[in-house]
Amino acid sequence: MLKLLWLIPTLPLAGSILLILASGRLPKKLSAFIGVGSVGLSALLASGVSIAFLHAPLEGNAYTQTLWTWIAIGNFNPSIGFYLDSLSLVMTLVIAWVSFLIHLYSTEFMADETGYQRFFAYMNLFVAAMLVLVLADNLLFLYLGWEGVGLCSYLLIGFWYRDAANGYAARKAFVVTRTGDTAMIIGLLLLFTHLGTLDIQPLMERAAQEWAAGSGLAIAAAALLLGGALGKSAQLPLQTWLPDAMAGPTPVSALIHAATMVTAGVYLIARTHVLFELAPPVHTAVAVIGALTLLLAACSALVQTDIKRILAYSTISQIGYMFLALGVGAWSAAIFHFMIHAFFKALLFLAAGVIIASLQHEHNIFKMGGLRKQLPLAFWSFLIGGASLAAVPLVTAGFFSKDLILWHAWSSPLGGPWLWGAGLLGALLTAVYIFRAWFIAFFGPPKTTVDKKPGYLIAIPLLALSLLSLIGGWVELPEQPFFTNFLHATLPPAEQVSTGVGNEFDFKIISSAAALFGIYLAYLLFLRRSPSLGLLAKTTPAPTIRPFWYAGWGFDKLYDTLLVRPFLWLTGINKDDIIDSFYRGITLLTQYAHHLLSYAQNGQIRWYVSGIATGVIILLAMAVFP
Template sequence: MLPLLWLIPTLPLAGFLMLALGGSHLSRRSVAVIGTGSVALSALIAILIAIDFIAARPPGLAFQQEAWVWIATADFSPKIGFYLDALSLVMVLVVTVVSFLIHLYSTEFMINDEGYARFFAYMNLFVGSMCILVLADNLLFLYLGWEGVGLCSYLLIGFWYRDPDNGRAARKAFIVTRIGDTAMALGLSLLFTHLGTLDIQPLMQRVTQQWPEGSELAILAAALLLAGAVGKSAQLPLQTWLPDAMAGPTPVSALIHAATMVTAGVYLIARTHALFSLAPPVQLAVAVIGALTLLLAGFSALAQKDIKRVLAYSTISQIGYMFLALGVGAWSAAIFHLMTHAFFKALLFLSAGVVIRSLHEEHNIFRMGGLRKKLPVAFWTFLIGSASLAALPLVTAGFYSKDLILWQVWSSAQGNSWLWVAGWAGAILTGFYIFRVVFLVFFGEARTAVPLETKRPGLRITIPLVVLATLSLTGGWIETPPFLGNLTLFSDFVQHALPPAQVIHDGKNDQTILELLAIAASLGSIALAYLLFLRYPYFIHSLMLIPVLARIRKFWGSGWGFDWLYDNLIIRPYLWLAYADRHDVIDNIYSMAISCTLRWLQKIDRHDVIDNIYSGLAELCLFLYRALSATQSGQVRRYAAAIAAGSIGIIFMGVFA
């Protein structure tokens, strides 16, 4: 089965081409079959390859496949090639399986949308690009998939493009992530310039052999790659695009937040771990960024009213946990949490989609309530996803992955108590804000009636919810702590591609105490949410009447003011400089100069000969000013025509002069 590796990204891309070229002529059933079937086949092949890979155990537990040379110029000849090891196998399984479930859900959820074929075309391109990203054997090919998911995020976030707000959210996501992508491109250039290759495995070997730990080149290259990861994974300070990405359809939110895009930054750092290990300041920055992000996003989630924005800030926070793990060298723990997070976060978004659709696109959690019996499928699946997100002990996947991160943050050589405290405090916030949603949406009195004509979700929605709920409960049982059997199947497998964490505190008593503290954080936060939002809700209402607390809540709800800060420091000054109208700063300078000249000339006798000279010069300046101003029409096609004409003229003079 291993030679069929190339089919994993190819099948979704083939589905995209079929839908993009002929989707308008196909029935909705045919669109669903092509869109979902291509991803289903990709997932099936990935599963069969995983079985073959584990059973056959190729040399070095890695398999490489080259299709053809992509570019050949001088010493630079990157290939269209794929590399499969333990890390990329886990990633491709998560991407294809979760994406298939989201596609299946979408066939029913989006059935009445006029852009049905366009939706599945974009979704297939998204999945194909992500598969290229995680399977690429060189960083340039990886960058192609990287930019592909960026393009698809723009297309899908702005899918309902007739609403201007959706277009703005799509542009924001595209532009903000371009900041990190530009830094990443510079990092790739630096690596190739100094090491002569972008093939990932040879590159990491040369990094280790040629650059000493702490070297300036290693720090600079790692910092540039970190900037790319921060942008794509929505970490501080480039996290502002992700909450607005909720403008897209709910399956898009699930795909972006669970199986694709936001996990790309985590994968990039894990894949280039050898480089980050040689740059301790950058690796520490990864941990600090993760710790700050998970706390700030947790507080913001606590202040949101829109159910999807709560989940969006939750994603930012959980990716922060993964960055925290990467920063302390807990590579396998980060990927383990990436996997379990994909299960329960996709489940939460898809369950929320059922609620939103049942209430005719109502997003405000304070206008919901009492839906536990009216929407039982959505209730139980959302409850399971919330329990896993809150790391409910023993019975959820999130408990095993998050607690492994907390333990390794404490025990690893790069970790420390402050980072552990940040992770533990984030665990309290997580349980509190997600069960706030559970109690407000599904318990208490109904604030919005469920229409009688609302249909219960069909099998194409129910099956993905049930499967994801099962994975959210059982997906963590392959890595358990010592007091639950000390099963280490996941870390043992992934450590063929990623080094184990360097543990300096390995006392069982310490680990037991930390596990009990983590359990207390989970159960305590859920109990607190129950008391404040279900048992004694008037207490919260009373607190919010205090002006200081109300302002703090508003500040958190705005994402800590980052949008306001960027708007006033970057966007408004840029627009002011770029605004080519009569208020343009250059126009003002010309106008002031001409006005002053004319006023000065008026003081001279108009019959004087010298006066006529000055008057003529003034009129000439005024004429030139008006002529130049006329060229600033704001019409791009005229600028392009002028540039083209000038270029032709220069070429003509160069050839015939």
């Protein structure tokens, strides 16, 4: 069964190619069958391969499959090959199954849209690229998948390309992530130049043998890879593209945020964790960036009015938690939260899609209201997803993953009170902003008429994801950490130091109290509408801060001022292209030389004879008087 590993990314790719070659000539049902069926077969095959992997005693707890040599130039011979270990196995299963549920949902959600076949072609290509990324056995092949998800994000965010705003959002995502991609490719060149390979496992071994901890090369390589991760995973300071990416269809948002693209940076850091352990300053930067990002994004989510933008900032914040875990050496905790986040974030986006489609594509939560009776499926789905996001204790999967990160942020020798405090405050804000959206959208008087109810093709994914968002955390219990133990074959266990202040259970109580208090605060502010809290909000700096948070802390304006406007100014000055002036000069010089030579072609034979005689005399003189 393991020999069929190559088919996992190939099946979605084949579906995409088939849909592209059909050029829109297939019936919608057949297009959906190819798109959903190929991803579904890939998910089933991933499950079969996983069972075989778990039952087969493999040397090094990993399986490598090399199909052929991609490039052979001297010592540079990267292959088209796949590497399956506990880390890539978890990533593959989550990507394949969550993508399948989103595809199934899309068959009904996108049924009335033009470009139906094109949509599934792009979605399948997206899934194939992400599967290549997590299964690649070398960094060059990984980079192919990395660029593939970047291309597909551009195509899908700008799916409704007739709207100029959507095209702008797609270009913005492509350009901002390209900044990180540039840093990453430079990092790959540095690694190959100094270590002589891009095969991931030999590369990590050579780095550990040849580079001392804290060496300049290790720091430079890790920093460049971090740059790539920041772009794809929308972390500070390259987070600005993700909220605008909501211009794409809701299933696209779910796919980008839950199972693909934004988690690519998390995977890259976990896969190359040896480099980051050799670069302590960069490793610390990962934790600090994660802590800052989760707070800034949570504050922005608090004041958004578009339900999808609330969830977009939520994704940025939750990826920040994963970076925080990576930065304190809790590698398994970061991947655990990735898996749980895929469940509840896909659920939240798909539930939001039901609301939007039912309200004539209304996105503003303040124009919703009273939907709990009209859309019960969306009501319960959003509640379960929101509760898991807020880490409601014991009954949700998010409780187990987020609390594990908070505990390691406190107990790890790389963590400390400040990082833990940032994570705890982020947990409080998370509960407030997600239940703010829930209370406003589903309670109070109806403001927009519901004209469409979801069918069973939408209901099935919502029910499946709801179940996973509730029980998914049971694979990692304090007494039986199955998930962490499984990943220890690939990722080192997190170190812990004696804090002298409580134990893990005590910190779970604190974080649980923060989540519950956040929900209660949201209830007082947005459902009960407490007069005292309303008065407090008016007398605090909130009215001044709100526009700043709403605009994403002004990063777009900052980049517009520092980068976009100066670039446009330079292009205005250089509208005639200075480089072209050089070539125009060569053209003019050639024309002038041609004009001078034309005098020698006057049609008079005596001048030709005189010229020949003069040339002969000069040659003879040069021979006689060298």
